[in-house]
Every structure is written in C-alpha cells, then in structure tokens.
Amino acid sequence: MADAAMIVKRKKVIAGDGHHGGAWKVAYADFVTAMMAFFLLMWLLNAxxxxQRKGLAEYFDPRVPIAKISGGGTGAFGGDSMFSENTMAQNGAGAANQTPMQNEQSQGDTGTLAREGDEGSAQELTELDNLFRGMTGESEAADALLQHIKTRVTDEGLVIELFDVDGQPLFRAGSAEPTAQMQALLEMVGGVARLVTNRIxxxxxxxxxxxASGAAYGNWELSTDRxxxxxxxxxxxxxxxxxxxxxxGxxxxxxxPNATLDDPRNRRVQITLLRTGR
Structure with a gap:
C-alpha cells in the first residue's frame, strides 16, 4: 500500500485590525480634542x-509692551515706549523692531523718518487708552487705583477722569491738598502722557x-486750585x-452724566490729551 501524502495547512495570522490598522483612533482622538477646544472657546466667549476679552487679546499680543512678560522698562507700565519699533523687551517676548506692523512703522519716502504730525491720531490715543485698561490685574495696588479712573476717546482727545469713590477721596475735604492716592494717579498719568507730545x-x-455762607473761598476757587x-x-x-x-475750574x-449732585464722582479732575491742532 502506497504511503499517503501528508498535507500541511498553514494558517495566516493578520496583525492589527485588518487593513485599516489603528490610525483611525489617532484621527478620532484629534477630532475630539479639537471639538473640546472649540466648545471651550465658545463658552469662554459667552462667559x-x-x-475682559480685549484684555486677554492684549495679554497674548507680543506687539503690546504692557504685559509683565513683554515689558522692556521699569516704569509703571513695564515698557519704554508705546510703539513696538522703538523698544525691545528684555526677555525677547515683547515688541520687535525688525518687523513692526504697518501702522507702527516710521513714515516718509525712505521709510526712515520719524512719525511727525501724527501724534494726535485716533490710533495713538486708542493705544494710550489701552495702556490704562491693560493695567487691570497687574497688582492689587494698581486695581485699587484704577477704580478712580475712567478713560474715553472723544473728538477732543483722550479724556482721563480721576474721581472720588465712597470713602476714598483724592483730595482732603474742602482743600486742594492731594491724598497719596491722587499723587500716585497723577504720577501714573504723567508716565502715559510722556509717551506722546500732545498738548494737555x-x-x-x-x-x-x-x-459756609459768605465765605470768600468757594467751589470755583476749589476746582481751579485742584x-x-x-x-x-x-x-x-x-x-x-x-x-x-x-x-x-x-x-x-x-x-x-446720570450722577446726583452730591455724587462723590463729581469731585474729579479731568485731564485731556488733546488731538493735534487743538
């Protein structure tokens, strides 16, 4: 009897999950992460x-030299200049004089002339306004001072109002003697005003x-003296x-506006950085 032929059957083993592999898991994880980030962003915008959104945007803007990580100076606002082409941050994270933005570049036919006659533009006044807004959260002392400040850009220029709040006057009652808070506020305003050449x-x-009835000294004299x-x-x-x-005065x-006659905010000093030509 002839020997029977031996048949060996080999089983093919396929590794992984077939021809798809595991790449889809990575793609799906990336998609879920992106969606989570998107919905988190939507929630933050709504909350x-x-x-606050403007402050966050300025904090992460490397061209604005007011944040702690980008300031190149030691002044109250942490920078030497409001224009990014004029200063470089000490840690390299702030302004860049190599590639300034178009509205911050020097003007002239050769592109090297200083910005002249433009110090009263709305852009510069808005940047000064942003310096005050950017101070929020820098320190408890700064926040305490900022409750006495209100700024706005008008046709006349940048208006900076320094006013009393309940229990925290800026001048001694009935006199032109400034408190320590007022002195600090005026020093802060002076630091900002030095960045431009606008008249004040x-x-x-x-x-x-x-x-008192019959007194020779009244509110007209007091407001002027302050x-x-x-x-x-x-x-x-x-x-x-x-x-x-x-x-x-x-x-x-x-x-x-919308204040009663005895509102402490009426006791204020208004400092205006005038637009050019005023």
Whole structure:
C-alpha cells in the first residue's frame, strides 16, 4: 500500500485590525480634542465681557509692551515706549523692531523718518487708552487705583477722569491738598502722557456741597486750585510746561452724566490729551 501524502495547512495570522490598522483612533482622538477646544472657546466667549476679552487679546499680543512678560522698562507700565519699533523687551517676548506692523512703522519716502504730525491720531490715543485698561490685574495696588479712573476717546482727545469713590477721596475735604492716592494717579498719568507730545488740558470739578455762607473761598476757587495742583504734579512727573494748553475750574456746573449732585464722582479732575491742532 502506497504511503499517503501528508498535507500541511498553514494558517495566516493578520496583525492589527485588518487593513485599516489603528490610525483611525489617532484621527478620532484629534477630532475630539479639537471639538473640546472649540466648545471651550465658545463658552469662554459667552462667559466674559468685552473688556475682559480685549484684555486677554492684549495679554497674548507680543506687539503690546504692557504685559509683565513683554515689558522692556521699569516704569509703571513695564515698557519704554508705546510703539513696538522703538523698544525691545528684555526677555525677547515683547515688541520687535525688525518687523513692526504697518501702522507702527516710521513714515516718509525712505521709510526712515520719524512719525511727525501724527501724534494726535485716533490710533495713538486708542493705544494710550489701552495702556490704562491693560493695567487691570497687574497688582492689587494698581486695581485699587484704577477704580478712580475712567478713560474715553472723544473728538477732543483722550479724556482721563480721576474721581472720588465712597470713602476714598483724592483730595482732603474742602482743600486742594492731594491724598497719596491722587499723587500716585497723577504720577501714573504723567508716565502715559510722556509717551506722546500732545498738548494737555486740565479741568477741575466739585460736587454741589456749599461752603459756609459768605465765605470768600468757594467751589470755583476749589476746582481751579485742584486743577493747578494736578498741573504741578504732572510737571514734576516730567511733562513740559509748554504742553499745557489750559487749566480751568468749573465748580459744580458739569456733574457727571446720570450722577446726583452730591455724587462723590463729581469731585474729579479731568485731564485731556488733546488731538493735534487743538
């Protein structure tokens, strides 16, 4: 009897998950991560105010030399200049003078002339306004001062109002003697005003509280004296005398909008960085 033939059957083993492999798992994980980040971003946009979003954007903008990581100086705002082409941050994370943005580049036919005649532009005044807004959260001391400040850009220029809040006056009652808070605020404003060459107007305001009947010294004199004290403080902060356009007192004739006559915010000094030509 002939020997039977031996048949050997080999079983093919396929590794992995067939011809698809495991790459789809990585792609799916990336997709889920991206969707999570997207919905987190949507939630943050809905949960924050416009000012908070603007502050976050400025914090992560390497061209704005006001954050702690990008400041190149030792002043109150952590930078030598508001224009990124004029200063380099010490740690390299801030402004860049190699590739400034178009609206920050030097002007002229050759591109090397200094910015002249443009110091009153809306762009520069807005940048100064952003310096104050960017101070929020820098420190508890800064936040305490910022509750006394309100800024806005108008047709006249950048208006900086320094006003009383409940229990925290900026001047001694009935006098033009500034408190330590007012001195710090005026030093802060002086630091910002030195960044430009705009002329400055200072106006003093009071509330409607009357002085003693028949007194020779009243709210008109008080508001004017407080404006003069502010002018001298800005001068000591490095502001040239020729930049002072006017110093006036308006007593209680112009209360703040939507404020009662005895509102402490009426007791204020208004400092305006004027647009060019005013």
């Amino acid at each position: 924050t105010t416009e000012d 107007a200072i106006t003093g305001h009071t509330d409607a509280s009357p002085f 404006a003069q004290v502010s002018r001298r403080a800005l001068s000591e902060a490095g502001i040239e005398a020729e930049r002072m356009a006017r110093v006036t 308006k007593a209680d004739t112009e209360p703040r």
